[in-house]
Amino acid sequence: MAAALHFHNVTLGYDRHPAVHHLNGEVAAGALVAVIGPNGAGKSTLLRGIVGIVRPLDGSIHLGGLDSRDIAYLPQSAEIDRSFPISVFDFVGTGLWRDAGLFGGIGKAAREKILRAIASVGLNGFENRPIGTLSGGQMQRILFARVLLQNARLIVLDEPFNAIDSKTTADLLALVKHWHGEGRTVLAALHDMEMVRNHFTETLVLARGPVAWGPTAEVLTPENLMVAMRMCEAFDDSAAACAADDIGSRAA
Amino acid sequence: MVYDALIGPFTEFEFMRRALAAVIALSLAGAPIGVFLMLRRMSLVGDAMAHAILPGAAVGFLLSGLNLFAMTAGGLIAGFAVAILAGLVARSTGLKEDASLATFYLASLALGVTIVSINGTNIDLLHVLFGNILAMDDQTLLVVAFNATVTLLVLAVIYRPLVIESVDPLFLRTVSRAGGPAHLAFLALVVINLVNGFQALGTLLAVGLMILPAGIARFWSRDLTVMICIAVVAAALSGYAGLVLSFQTRVPSGPAIILVATVLYIVSVLFGRVGGLVRQMFPGRHLEA
Numbered sequence: 001m002a003a004a005l006h007f008h009n010v011t012l013g014y015d016r017h018p019a020v021h022h023l024n025g026e027v028a029a030g031a032l033v034a035v036i037g038p039n040g041a042g043k044s045t046l047l048r049g050i051v052g053i054v055r056p057l058d059g060s061i062h063l064g065g066l067d068s069r070d071i072a073y074l075p076q077s078a079e080i081d082r083s084f085p086i087s088v089f090d091f092v093g094t095g096l097w098r099d100a101g102l103f104g105g106i107g108k109a110a111r112e113k114i115l116r117a118i119a120s121v122g123l124n125g126f127e128n129r130p131i132g133t134l135s136g137g138q139m140q141r142i143l144f145a146r147v148l149l150q151n152a153r154l155i156v157l158d159e160p161f162n163a164i165d166s167k168t169t170a171d172l173l174a175l176v177k178h179w180h181g182e183g184r185t186v187l188a189a190l191h192d193m194e195m196v197r198n199h200f201t202e203t204l205v206l207a208r209g210p211v212a213w214g215p216t217a218e219v220l221t222p223e224n225l226m227v228a229m230r231m232c233e234a235f236d237d238s239a240a241a242c243a244a245d246d247i248g249s250r251a252a
Numbered sequence: 253m254v255y256d257a258l259i260g261p262f263t264e265f266e267f268m269r270r271a272l273a274a275v276i277a278l279s280l281a282g283a284p285i286g287v288f289l290m291l292r293r294m295s296l297v298g299d300a301m302a303h304a305i306l307p308g309a310a311v312g313f314l315l316s317g318l319n320l321f322a323m324t325a326g327g328l329i330a331g332f333a334v335a336i337l338a339g340l341v342a343r344s345t346g347l348k349e350d351a352s353l354a355t356f357y358l359a360s361l362a363l364g365v366t367i368v369s370i371n372g373t374n375i376d377l378l379h380v381l382f383g384n385i386l387a388m389d390d391q392t393l394l395v396v397a398f399n400a401t402v403t404l405l406v407l408a409v410i411y412r413p414l415v416i417e418s419v420d421p422l423f424l425r426t427v428s429r430a431g432g433p434a435h436l437a438f439l440a441l442v443v444i445n446l447v448n449g450f451q452a453l454g455t456l457l458a459v460g461l462m463i464l465p466a467g468i469a470r471f472w473s474r475d476l477t478v479m480i481c482i483a484v485v486a487a488a489l490s491g492y493a494g495l496v497l498s499f500q501t502r503v504p505s506g507p508a509i510i511l512v513a514t515v516l517y518i519v520s521v522l523f524g525r526v527g528g529l530v531r532q533m534f535p536g537r538h539l540e541a
Contacts, residue, residue, distance in 0.1 A: 014346070015346070048422075051426045052425070052426060053422055053426060054427050067427065068427070071426065072426075073422070073423065073426040075420065075422040075423060079420065079421075079422050080419060080420045081418060081419050081420070084291055084415075084418050084419040084476075085291070085473070085474045085475055085476045086415065086419050086476060087475070090415075091419065091420075094416050094420070094423065097416070097424075097427045097428060098427060100412075101428075102409065102413065102430065103409075103412075130474045130475075131419075131473070146423075148428075163434060184329055
């Protein structure tokens, strides 16, 4: 199957400090990939690099023929200003940006789509609620509803199951598996190892660089997890320029 | 009696009618900008921008005297320069916008004071500082109306990205590149409305007719559209009542308008439906769902 994503010696970071160092590899179209690693391992930065929010410091990411219209991104809910006075309907409706753009109207068909998306995450009747009145789990559900509306071939989820109850997790995980079943490519940054083991076919273990990448059963070993756990969070202003380009890839 | 006090000044005197038209135009354009300033946590940015345009207006005053176009052009140039430079530095370096703006507006202020000092003229800048809406002529009114129209048109164009960027900036960056231009256009609108406001209220109080109505609206609704409508009505009401107060009591017009808005703000803090103090103290029985 053709690859949806190619990483060519990618280094991503901020202000010359790498958060993900020298990643090589590819994600096949239709894959269901878990990205795991301790806090600060670079998971969110990698996902932001894929969706174009963070530019590589080095190397490149190729989207395998996908353009930005084919990518849906679910940010961590902490990135969202929930005090902003916007209703659930309008917030989910932003998922239609690519159809509506700056001036496009939200007609009857679009309204139906939005209502269906809200209903499919179990939030019927919440359309007019301000997002600031939602619980953490409800907020996560409407983020999923927005991804649904985007109808993208590549779906990138940044810690989508954080701090939500088991019922919500099960409902949203079913959606993720449904997307996978439809042939969409899904990458998700996760912390729940049991979930990864049971539901994700492929895993990338990150610790500021790739520790291991492959079928989950082979990658999710105590040894790899121990290596990832030992990762030290380094942010040294006096660090020397990286010489790893001479060493080549460290990818799995 | 009531008619004489509340309506009479406007039927009798042309300068009061012009002032009322101006304050309504300022309200229609400035109040929505104020709502976005508040929701984007940029209320004090508006205040800083008001300081940033002061030297530009002063230089215009120095070069051409009390000439509306020179002062407006000076204010716009200084304001745009500061807004755009601060915005660009913030977006390209990761420096917080307020820190970036503080640097540029202080530089702008210092530059303005230096220019004035070197000229060595003793200038009466009271007009620039505090405005005089009652002295507004037809030409000035047309400029104020034109700026308000431009503001509403541009705001309509950038409304959607502005809302999405306010609530979920990362999402907008994945679906569109409109966020950056929309933000810069918004800063430009802030400058236009501050310059617009200083004809009536002066540079120091111009931001008042933007921020206070937004603060008032915040206590009455959780819906953005409704908030904008309330802010416009609150601004226009403050303008009208301030003009009447000024006419009847000789309180200067600019401060009178802002003082009325302040009273409305205090009433909203006390009795507002959304987070008002009285509502918090006496919330009534809790609901079933």
